[in-house]
Amino acid sequence: MKQIFFVISLVVCSVLSAQVKIENKQVSSRTKFGEQRLNATITQLKLNTVKHSIVLSKQPTGKKEGFTIETKNNRTTIIGNDESGILYGCLAFADELKKTKKFPGTYSFSDAPEMVLRGACIGVQKPYYLPGRTVYEYPYTPETFPWFYDKKLWIQYLDSMVANRMNSLYLWNGHPFASLVKLKDYPYAVEVDDATFKKNEEIYRFLTTEADKRGIWVIQMFYNIIVSKPFAEHHKIKTQERERPIIPLISDYTRKSIAAFVEKYPNVGLMVCLGEAMEGVGKDDIEWFTQTIIPGVKDGLKALNKTEEPPIVLRAHDTDAPAVMRASLPLYKNLYTEAKFNGEALTYARPRGSWAELHQTLSRLGSVQIENVHILANLEPFRYGSPDFIQQSVIGMHEVMGGNGLHLYPQASYWDWPYSADSVKGKRLLQIERDWIWYSAWSRYAWKAKRNREEEIVYWSKQLASKFGCSEADGRRILTAYEESGEIAPKLLRRFGITDGNRQTLTLGMLMTQLINPFRYGLFTLLYDAEAPEGEMILDYADKQQKGIKHIGETPPQVAKEVVVHGNNAVTSIMEVSRRITKNKEEFNRIVNDMYCYKAMADHFSSKVQAAVQLLKYKYSGNIADLELAVPMLEKSVNDYKELAALTADTYLYANSMQTQQRKIPMRGSNATFKHWTEMVPVFETELKTFKYKIDSLKNRSNVKAQERKSLQQVDVKLNHVPVVLNEGAVLFSDTSFRIKQLAPELKGLKAVELSFSRQLRQPTEINFYTDKPVKILVGYFKTQRAAFTTDTVFAKAPELETNASADDYGQAEIKISNAIAIEGMPPVNIHSYSFKAGSHTLKLPKGVCLVLGFVDGTQIIPVYDAMLMGDAKNRNIDWLFE
Numbered sequence: 001m002k003q004i005f006f007v008i009s010l011v012v013c014s015v016l017s018a019q020v021k022i023e024n025k026q027v028s029s030r031t032k033f034g035e036q037r038l039n040a041t042i043t044q045l046k047l048n049t050v051k052h053s054i055v056l057s058k059q060p061t062g063k064k065e066g067f068t069i070e071t072k073n074n075r076t077t078i079i080g081n082d083e084s085g086i087l088y089g090c091l092a093f094a095d096e097l098k099k100t101k102k103f104p105g106t107y108s109f110s111d112a113p114e115m116v117l118r119g120a121c122i123g124v125q126k127p128y129y130l131p132g133r134t135v136y137e138y139p140y141t142p143e144t145f146p147w148f149y150d151k152k153l154w155i156q157y158l159d160s161m162v163a164n165r166m167n168s169l170y171l172w173n174g175h176p177f178a179s180l181v182k183l184k185d186y187p188y189a190v191e192v193d194d195a196t197f198k199k200n201e202e203i204y205r206f207l208t209t210e211a212d213k214r215g216i217w218v219i220q221m222f223y224n225i226i227v228s229k230p231f232a233e234h235h236k237i238k239t240q241e242r243e244r245p246i247i248p249l250i251s252d253y254t255r256k257s258i259a260a261f262v263e264k265y266p267n268v269g270l271m272v273c274l275g276e277a278m279e280g281v282g283k284d285d286i287e288w289f290t291q292t293i294i295p296g297v298k299d300g301l302k303a304l305n306k307t308e309e310p311p312i313v314l315r316a317h318d319t320d321a322p323a324v325m326r327a328s329l330p331l332y333k334n335l336y337t338e339a340k341f342n343g344e345a346l347t348y349a350r351p352r353g354s355w356a357e358l359h360q361t362l363s364r365l366g367s368v369q370i371e372n373v374h375i376l377a378n379l380e381p382f383r384y385g386s387p388d389f390i391q392q393s394v395i396g397m398h399e400v401m402g403g404n405g406l407h408l409y410p411q412a413s414y415w416d417w418p419y420s421a422d423s424v425k426g427k428r429l430l431q432i433e434r435d436w437i438w439y440s441a442w443s444r445y446a447w448k449a450k451r452n453r454e455e456e457i458v459y460w461s462k463q464l465a466s467k468f469g470c471s472e473a474d475g476r477r478i479l480t481a482y483e484e485s486g487e488i489a490p491k492l493l494r495r496f497g498i499t500d501g502n503r504q505t506l507t508l509g510m511l512m513t514q515l516i517n518p519f520r521y522g523l524f525t526l527l528y529d530a531e532a533p534e535g536e537m538i539l540d541y542a543d544k545q546q547k548g549i550k551h552i553g554e555t556p557p558q559v560a561k562e563v564v565v566h567g568n569n570a571v572t573s574i575m576e577v578s579r580r581i582t583k584n585k586e587e588f589n590r591i592v593n594d595m596y597c598y599k600a601m602a603d604h605f606s607s608k609v610q611a612a613v614q615l616l617k618y619k620y621s622g623n624i625a626d627l628e629l630a631v632p633m634l635e636k637s638v639n640d641y642k643e644l645a646a647l648t649a650d651t652y653l654y655a656n657s658m659q660t661q662q663r664k665i666p667m668r669g670s671n672a673t674f675k676h677w678t679e680m681v682p683v684f685e686t687e688l689k690t691f692k693y694k695i696d697s698l699k700n701r702s703n704v705k706a707q708e709r710k711s712l713q714q715v716d717v718k719l720n721h722v723p724v725v726l727n728e729g730a731v732l733f734s735d736t737s738f739r740i741k742q743l744a745p746e747l748k749g750l751k752a753v754e755l756s757f758s759r760q761l762r763q764p765t766e767i768n769f770y771t772d773k774p775v776k777i778l779v780g781y782f783k784t785q786r787a788a789f790t791t792d793t794v795f796a797k798a799p800e801l802e803t804n805a806s807a808d809d810y811g812q813a814e815i816k817i818s819n820a821i822a823i824e825g826m827p828p829v830n831i832h833s834y835s836f837k838a839g840s841h842t843l844k845l846p847k848g849v850c851l852v853l854g855f856v857d858g859t860q861i862i863p864v865y866d867a868m869l870m871g872d873a874k875n876r877n878i879d880w881l882f883e
């Protein structure tokens with residue numbers, strides 16, 4: 001067996017500090033780094049090195065990154081299975097020395113990681129869009145990302161990664177190439193000035209070199225298809241356009257960008273998102289990946305005369321990843337897949353249903369499946385550090401999903417890297433410092449998932465004791481606070497939420513109509529079907545209660561009760577130790593405040609959910625007393641919320657780091673509005689007031705329900721299509737006889753556009769029109785059951801921010817009128833509206849059947865409500881009680 005030896009002789013200086021010489025000059029920078037780290041520990045511990053020698057060697061066998069340490073006769077041998085193994089062996093031996101404070105007499109230890117890729121990511125992105133640009137478009141510049149050029153910060157970050165044995169760092173950006181490479185054929189595509197370009201080259205080289213030393217692959221992520229702004233302007237095209245077919249010019253530009261990038265940075269991997277800027281789940285994805293991206297990488301390798309393939313990670317986001325992989329594996333070997341573990345949240349350790357099946361399918365392809373803990377939309381911004389929940393999740397990743405890699409997002413404030421949302425006088429806190437426990441817990445379990453719970457409690461208690469200068473018993477109490485609070489946000493979102501996506505900020509609370517009529521807000525059903533244990537939504541629970549049907553699994557009242565207990569336990573545990581803290585007191589106090597925030601949030605949700613369950617009885621009983629009983633519960637929830645607002649008023653800058661119009665729940669958050677609890681207090685107060693007022697009006701028998709609904713005002717636009725006047729009996733398709741049975745009053749008399757059913761099945765719908773004033777186009781999407789990914793394209797997919805961040809570019813993401821049309825033999829229809837300015841435009845809709853129901857004046861407000869046509873009987877609408 002081939003063994004390569006590097007002898008490290010420890011030469012003693014008079015003060016017993018060790019000095020290391022490497023005799024083999026060929027030794028890699030990674031080995032050198034390991035040896036330096038070990039040597040630094042020996043020096044720091046002032047160990048007597050006279051008689052002890054250490055030999056590092058490589059034996060290319062066994063598991064990747066594994067190592068063995070043997071000590072006998074005053075000699076320690078560290079054998080790595082590869083360069084990373086040597087590095088990790090050195091670090092493990094240094095840890096051992098730190099524990100015992102002397103060289104061991106005899107010692108033997110072997111280890112290797114379970115997950116092959118253990119990565120963290122950083123968004124080279126912002127909470128807002130840059131002027132004149134759209135989602136994900138952020139050139140690398142010092143003005144936008146000062147931290148990107150801060151070498152000290154990079155070293156701190158990379159050091160923390162290697163301490164956690166992480167081996168991959170993902171940089172997320174829409175189109176990074178035009179900041180990093182220049183192309184002979186497209187010199188005008190570069191989007192940064194020369195000085196910045198040089199800085200980018202320098203910092204990118206620095207980062208990749210420093211990462212490599214620490215055993216870390218840098219992997220550059222990019223979305224498709226996005227071109228640079230100057231390239232787009234030059235060719236008079238858009239930078240990104242979901243409905244645009246692949247065109248040779250863009251393919252050539254992208255292929256050359258990738259080739260140039262691979263040639264320049266051969267040690268950087270690529271992570272590919274075949275979306276959101278291309279039609280998801282279609283043939284284009286396969287063509288783009290196999291005919292543009294992979295050839296681009298191969299061109300780069302050819303230019304280098306290299307055959308070793310850099311890793312390419314394919315995201316299973318907005319694409320049919322299994323199909324893309326099957327087509328690509330014959331062409332490229334070093335492929336990985338990646339998919340979101342719990343959407344953009346943390347909810348449940350053992351996902352179920354079609355989402356779990358997708359992961360399992362990917363895992364069975366034979367390549368490595370990486371589990372992505374994506375943006376933590378339900379954890380932002382409070383501290384989260386439940387080792388227990390995290391350990392269970394990693395076990396679930398292996399056992400349920402078949403995953404063998406971790407891709408970890410920052411715990412909070414992803415869009416605001418490197419800072420956390422804490423408001424601290426005079427400075428911003430760094431995420432890597434504040435959220436150390438988040439990173440160390442995930443990486444610990446990514447290295448090895450199944451560890452004895454009792455031993456884990458001791459391990460984390462010691463870590464916390466040393467962090468805050470307290471006894472191990474008090475460390476245990478802090479751990480309890482973390483673990484109790486760590487149950488709250490996952491349980492709340494999975495039982496009451498609208499979506500697992502960052503469209504919702506859980507910690508800001510939810511409107512009552514969102515709790516009692518989630519469908520109206522575009523319920524993302526996978527949250528309940530896959531990312532939660534079996535259980536019931538509030539609506540189902542109330543219905544079963546009325547009908548005396550047996551409840552199954554986790555119920556709303558159960559969670560409402562449990563979260564309160566978790567909140568109380570967290571606060572009690574943390575307060576027990578508060579006077580005995582001797583280190584990092586300020587940070588400790590911030591943890592205390594966070595525990596109170598969790599408690600207030602849990603109390604608020606709990607009372608509000610109880611109110612919801614109570615007032616839903618009214619649907620069945622029509623008894624005003626059922627509403628009145630809910631009032632004190634709702635009052636309590638508002639008071640709890642005020643407590644939360646008071647706790648956060650001076651301690652947090654915001655709840656959610658994404659501050660664009662993509663945020664919808666609880667309130668639309670465009671231009672950084674509704675990002676703080678203090679802004680939500682009046683909303684919840686008004687909600688309560690309205691509810692009380694409606695109860696009073698009901699009692700006085702005034703007609704509160706009958707809000708008069710009028711038709712919307714039709715606007716005539718120029719277009720080349722046959723109009724269909726909307727009414728009962730109207731036929732909307734030229735080639736079928738489906739007739740409208742019922743429709744919402746707003747739609748009556750509007751001129752819809754006659755479309756061909758069979759044509760929509762084959763291709764996307766495009767409607768060219770001219771308007772001399774702003775218009776809103778009403779588009780009807782059929783309600784269908786959503787699976788994890790689907791190749792069933794009968795019905796067009798409604799705009800969905802979870803998989804397409806530009807799904808709101810025309811204001812179309814939100815459902816305006818739900819269940820607005822009933823057509824015999826077809827699912828109910830939800831209405832979305834697309835806004836256009838005066839001028840000539842093309843309305844582009846995805847492939848699949850949908851309806852274009854009319855053009856209305858752009859200034860008209862389209863009511864947001866549920867028309868309940870073809871709705872289930874249990875869904876009698878009582879939203880009007882709150883609005």
Ligand code: ADA
Nearest residue numbers: 317375502801802803804805
């Ligand atoms: C959604 C989300 C984005 C981003 C994206 C992705 O569109 O709204 O913020 O996270 O998913 O890339 O997964």
